[in-house]
Amino acid sequence: MVPANDMISYHLLEETLGNGLKGVVAYLKHNIKHHFIISDDNGKVHYPAIPEGHPGLVDDHYIDIPKVTDDSKYLYREKEKKLYFLLGQESIDAYIIIYDIEKRGLPDVLPFINHTRLALKYYFANLKSIERVEKSLKNELLQDLLYNNNAHLREVLKNTDKQKLDINQIYYIGIIEPESDINIDTLYSYSKEWLQSRNYDPICSIWMNSLIVICPVHFKDDTLEIDSNWDRHYTNVRKHKNDMEKRFDIKCSIGIGQKYPLMELHRSYNEAKIALHVSRLMGERNFIKHFRDLGIFTLLYKHDPEVLKDYCFKMLGKIIDHDRIYESELMAALRLLFDTNMNWKETASSLFIHVNTLRYRMNKIEELLEVDLSTTQTQANLFMALKLYDSLVANAYINE
Structure with a gap:
């Protein structure tokens, strides 16, 4: 019994x-x-x-x-x-x-x-079993979308009607990265619920320990042209960010790429990553940054990454080689000097060295590059090259 x-x-x-x-x-x-x-x-x-x-x-x-x-x-x-x-x-x-x-x-x-x-x-x-299946399908889809595997993507889309993606639609990608310690699964669960409760139609998923949001671009009812009004999208993104931060007592940053057809969405993903990394390299935290708002970096990153790499190594290659051969820290010293707005005393203090030692390192850079660091033109050129180099490293275009 x-x-x-x-x-x-x-x-x-x-x-x-x-x-x-x-x-x-x-x-x-x-x-x-x-x-x-x-x-x-x-x-x-x-x-x-x-x-x-x-x-x-x-x-x-x-x-x-x-x-x-x-x-x-x-x-x-x-x-x-x-x-x-x-x-x-x-x-x-x-x-x-x-x-x-x-x-x-x-x-x-x-x-x-x-x-x-x-x-x-x-x-x-x-x-949990259902969620694992859904995540597996989304990961397969994201793998093809973000790495430009269009041949396989077409097959996945044929067999995956649940993801609500239209091969003829225009989309952009947002990447949400928490700047505080929190379980990314919790943020994903909350974001998914938040979007569904408002009848918004983006697709949300976890990718590389970040939240990826694929957002459709809507068309104007009267002309059927793409509605390029970013303000409406920005309002929703800002509201989502504020609600997440308030609920979980965290801070997060969001990078956003430009809009593309579905088969070119990998470009929006790369732009969203660049928006995140460049903004952080410029000292920003807790931000929403669109790729188009990166100033000169928006123009630079429209070029082929190989062209950008060649430019960086042309400008900085001799310093990089010197650091590698002699285990010097010329790049680190130059980077910090720019980050402190050319404040020599603050830079030396942060590096735990004497100001004269810092001057010696800068003189060595001038000698290697055959430039004069006191001129605005040299400072501007090296600043851009250094930030561009760091962003290429952050986006895995350069392996240090």
Whole structure:
């Protein structure tokens, strides 16, 4: 004869197979008499659900999850009168959080929560399995899109109608990179929910530990021309960024490429990367930067990368070779001198050297390059070459 507790667990599992969380929720509501929520390991709340037409509630559907390092099945915070029940074995898959419960009341609710363990374990394992398949499809698609594998891309698009990509549509790419420590899966889950709740149609995915957002460009209803009004897109991007930062107490930066047909979208991706890297090299943090707003770098990066590499090595090659052969730090000293707006004292202090040592290094650079660093033209040329070189390194066009 099957024990009564096991019968309840199996019954809840059967309910979950057909009706999702409804059976588990009804069982807990009937037995524990406390407000509760059910969330996944990223803090996304699966019960209660977000009411349709209320996008502003997305923030309320992501909670802060406590870090648990031992093998406890639950964590009770007496000051908050809050119980975190952990679901999972080798790793935590989900939580049931019970609110406003006294410690002495735990023995009354834990048996009922335990009855739901099997059903919830199945529910979240199934969700993770579906997510893995979706990520695999997206990764295959992104691999072809971002690395210009058009032949295979056409085949993938034929068999992948869920990704909502149109070979005849125009798109641009945004790359979101957090500047604070946060699980990228959590940001992805939040961003996906945020976009869906507002009926926006970009495709969001994780790529190289960043968030990639593929955004369609819309057409004007009256003329069927491309709507080039960037302000509307910028407003949405800024709102998304602000909401993420506020919800998770982080800072992030966003690089945006120009618009292209789907089969040329790798160009937008490269431009978005350049927008991120060049802006950081110029000392910016916590920004939204479009490739077209990079000033002279926008013009430079319209050239073939090989041409840019040749230019950098023509301008800086002798310094690079000297550093490599003699293990000197001429490039580092020049880079920092520009970053401090030619402040010799501040540069020397940052390098932990005497100002005279810094002057010796700059004299060596002048000797190698046959230039005069005191002239504005030389400073401008070397500054551009150095920043261009660093951005080519950051984008893997040059291997140091």
